[in-house]
Amino acid sequence: MSSEKEPIALASNFIRAIVEKDLEQHKFARKKWVGSPGDAAHQAMGQVDAAKIRTRFPPEPNGYLHIGHAKSIFLNFGLARDYGGICHLRFDDTNPEKENQEYVDSITEMVHWLGFGWQNGKENNLYFASNYFDFMYRAAESLIENGHAYVDSQTADEMRMNRGTLTEPGKNSPDRDRSIAENLQLFREMRAGKHADGSLVLRAKIDMASPNINMRDPAIYRVRRAHHHNTGDTWCIYPMYTFAHPIEDALEQITHSICTLEFEDQRPFYDWLLERLAEANLLAHPLPHQYEFARLNLTYVVLSKRKLIDLVEGKHVNGWDDPRLPTLAGARRRGYVAEGFKLFTDRIGVSKADSWIEYTILEDCMREVLNEASERRIAVLDPIKLVIDNYADNKTEDCFAPNHPQKPELGKRTVPLTKELWIEREDFEETPPKGFFRLMPDGMVRLRYGYVVKCTGFEKDAAGQITTVRCEYLPDTKSGTAGADAIKVKGNIHWVSAAHAYAAEVRLYDRLFKEAHPGEGDRDYINDLNPNSVKTITAQLEPSLKDAKPEDRFQFERHGYFVADRKDSVAGKPVFNRTVTLRDAWQK
C-alpha cells in the first residue's frame, strides 16, 4: 500500500472548502426531504435527507448553453457527485416572454451530453420554477400579511426616479404605507387580472435608504399577460428572479446555491426573504445559502447571450451549432468531447477573481483526451502527386499502419501502396528552409509505413505551382522488414494511394475571432471576427475513412483531430470537421 502512488488530490477551491466544513459540522444533519420539493409542512413529513448536499444547475430556458455553462454544470453536478449529494436540473422560467420549449430541450440534451443526469433512484430531480408559482403566490401574500410587502402604483419611471442613485438614498413610494388589507386586496386583484400590465407591482418593504440598491424595496411581482411555455395562461402575474430564486432553492432543499459574482449584491435580499418566510413557518431551517464564483471568460470567443444571438441572427455563423461557436452544441459538432470539458474545468479551477482563460487551455484539454481516445488515420489535406518512377505500373502492395502508436492492442490496418500517391504540398520544398527535413530535390524521406524514397525531380504548372514530385524507392527499406533501418532518414511523410483515395469534404476550422479580447476598448466585436475561421477543402483520405459514421473521431496523422460531422455526413460519404490541430513545434 505504501508504495502505491497517492491518488491525485482533487483541485481544492473555496467552494469545496465550504462544503467540507459544512459537512464536518453536520450542518444539514436535520434537514428533511420527502422526495419532492415543497414547503416546511411538506418536508416535515419526510426523513432526514439521504443526499448529503443538494446543489442545482438553474438555467433560464431562453437560449443555448455555452462553454461558460459547462463550468457551472461541472461545478454543481461535480460537487454533488463528490460529496454524496444530488444536483437538480431546474429551469428558472419566471419570465414567460423569453422562454420556450425548444430551449428546454436543447439544454437537457447538452447536460446529458456532458455526462450528467437527474434521475436519482426513483427520484427525478428535473424541476421548473414555474411549478412553484402557487407557493410563490402564497409566500407573497404572507409577506403582505406580515407587513413586509406592498403594492405600488407608481409607474416604472417614477420608481426609477425615486430609487435614488449609487450615492444618494431613494425616496419612499407614496404607496408604501398602504394598509395590509388594501395591499392584500390589490394583490389579489392583480392575480385576478383586474389591472393592466405594468400598472401595479408588488414590492418588498425593506429600506429605501439602503446603501445596497437591491434592498431599496425591490419589485417582486409584476403583471404580465403572456403565455407561459409551462403554465399556459393560468397566470397574469409573474414573480421576479430576486424573489423566485431563493424560494426555488428552499423548496428543493438546496444546501449550496452557487451562482456567478454579479449576484453577490443580491445575497442580502436572498437571506432576508428566506428569513421572513421561515418566520412565517412557510420554510424551515436550515435555509439554503448562496455562494458566488467568477464566471468564465475565454480569449478569442464571446460568451454573452446577446453577442451569440447577434452572431447567429447576423448570419456570421451558420446556426447555433456552427462548429466555430462556443455553444455546447457547436463544440459538440466541432468534435469537442465531454471528458475534455471535464479536464478543462478541473484545470481552470474556481475562484472569485475575474480572469481570462487562454483558449489554448481548452484546446490542450481536448487534445489530451483525443490523443488517448482516437485511432489514427491518414489524410492528405493539400494534395500533390508523388510518382515512384521505379515502381511497377499496376502493382498494389499492402502496408500496415498501427491504429494507435501507444496502444498495440488496437491492432493495425492495411493501406494500399501504388505507383502514384498523394502527398502533402508542404512536405516538399524546392528550396528548403533551414532545418527542413522532409522532401527536397535529391533528398530522401520515408513514406510512413512504406519505403524510403529519393527525390529525383518535380514538375510545375504554368503558374509555377508544383504539381508532381518524382522519386525512386529503395526496395529493401520497407517498414517492418529487416532492412527497414538500413538507411536512416529523419523525414517521415504520410501519403495515400491516388487510385484508392476517398476524396472528401473537410472543414478546417480556426478561431472565430482574431483578437484575444473581441470588442475590447471601443472596437466593435463584429470587426474582430476572423475572416478565415473556416476553410472547406477536398482532401484525399485513406480508403477506410469512407465508412466513418457521424461523430466518429480520428487523429489524421500529423494534422490533428477530426470528427465526422453529425449533420452533414451521409452513409458512405462522411464529411469531416477539424476539431483541433496537433501541436506543432516546427515553427513555420
Add this chain to the structure above:
RNA sequence: UGGGGAGUCGCCAAGUUGGUUAAGGCACUGGGUUUUGAUCCCAGCAUCCGAAGGUUCGAGUCCUUCCUCCUCAGCCA
C-alpha cells in the same frame, strides 16, 4: 464621490487559526525516447505574494494608508 467583491510567476490557481527553502497545472526553455517536427519522459522556471508603512523572534497570511480592476440604480435573469 455610496455599497459589494477581487488583486500570489506569461495564463489559471493552492496557500488552515502568522512559523522553517511560496503547492500544482498550462505556457515557456533545455535534454532524452519516438517511422506523427505528435505523444511520452527528465530537468529548469516567483528571495517574492497590487504599493508603502507598521506590529512580531518570525507575515502572502495581523494592523494602517494608498492604488488598480470588476459589480449594483430592469416591472430581465
